[in-house]
Amino acid sequence: MRVIIERDYDSMSRRAASIVAELIRRQPDAVLGLATGSTPIGLYRELIRLHREEKLDFARLTTFNLDEYEGLPAGHPQSYHHFMKDHLFAHVNLKSKRTHLLDGLARDAARACAAYERRILKAGGIDLQLLGIGGDGHIGFNEPGSSLAGRTELVLLHPRTIADNGRFFDRLEDVPRRALSMGVGTILEARVCLILASGKNKAEAWARMIEGPISAQLPASALQLHPQVIALCDEAAAANLQHIDRYRHAAEVLADQSLLPANLKRKRARRRV
Numbered sequence: 001m002r003v004i005i006e007r008d009y010d011s012m013s014r015r016a017a018s019i020v021a022e023l024i025r026r027q028p029d030a031v032l033g034l035a036t037g038s039t040p041i042g043l044y045r046e047l048i049r050l051h052r053e054e055k056l057d058f059a060r061l062t063t064f065n066l067d068e069y070e071g072l073p074a075g076h077p078q079s080y081h082h083f084m085k086d087h088l089f090a091h092v093n094l095k096s097k098r099t100h101l102l103d104g105l106a107r108d109a110a111r112a113c114a115a116y117e118r119r120i121l122k123a124g125g126i127d128l129q130l131l132g133i134g135g136d137g138h139i140g141f142n143e144p145g146s147s148l149a150g151r152t153e154l155v156l157l158h159p160r161t162i163a164d165n166g167r168f169f170d171r172l173e174d175v176p177r178r179a180l181s182m183g184v185g186t187i188l189e190a191r192v193c194l195i196l197a198s199g200k201n202k203a204e205a206w207a208r209m210i211e212g213p214i215s216a217q218l219p220a221s222a223l224q225l226h227p228q229v230i231a232l233c234d235e236a237a238a239a240n241l242q243h244i245d246r247y248r249h250a251a252e253v254l255a256d257q258s259l260l261p262a263n264l265k266r267k268r269a270r271r272r273v
């Protein structure tokens with residue numbers, strides 16, 4: 001895991017955008033896994049700026065979002081469909097037929113989730129999966145106790161997540177109790193994972209993810225098993241890291257090297273599940 005610590009939220013967001021932009025420039029038909037939440041908003045803002053000012057081209061990209069609340073229609077202001085439209089899709093030249101999100105209104109969630117997995121495979125798999133981390137260590141909506149080999153499915157939200165995400169809804173009772181989410185197993189199949197964390201309320205989960213034991217009690221810790229993880233945070237989120245000097249040293253020594261693997265070319269998987 002490459003741990004990169006930036007000074008604050010804005011510099012973290014710019015750094016994240018530079019990594020995503022490098023991927024898009026090197027592989028214009030890449031498949032991106034996208035995340036929601038307040039953390040990636042700055043990154044999306046910077047990508048929009050790069051699109052406007054430096055002509056960063058999204059036309060050939062394919063995207064898959066991590067998760068969606070159950071029961072919220074795409075037009076609901078708190079749906080992740082709406083979030084993506086607001087914070088990215090409406091401002092760049094992504095093709096709508098190549099942006100994919102789980103359907104919160106699917107009558108048969110299991111079927112919709114299996115179809116989503118098939119679509120990811122058909123697209124050749126995810127090249128770079130963007131992730132945030134919940135205060136309880138969840139990724140996507142994979143809460144503590146989720147299988148570390150889990151696939152996309154309908155999941156229950158933990159009370160802490162309901163409370164954390166309640167800030168976006170008028171009333172706590174309005175927060176959906178379930179969601180459709182890529183599984184940890186699905187996430188681990190991405191070629192590169194870029195996980196972001198900002199602020200002191202993430203410091204504990206962040207340190208456990210990087211330095212703690214791998215445990216289903218902290219689903220983000222499964223990323224320790226992945227060979228290409230970029231863990232990018234600000235100073236506040238890094239506050240509990242024990243080996244911070246080691247990470248800073250590595251970042252300094254490797255400063256002029258790309259954080260992305262040299263060979264991004266991928267085999268186009270057409271396997272069916």
Ligand code: GLP
Binds near residue numbers: 141
């Ligand atoms: C939600 C999302 C996660 C996200 C997490 C953290 O629960 N499903 O994908 O990482 O919130 O959100 P924030 O970035 O707002 O702290």
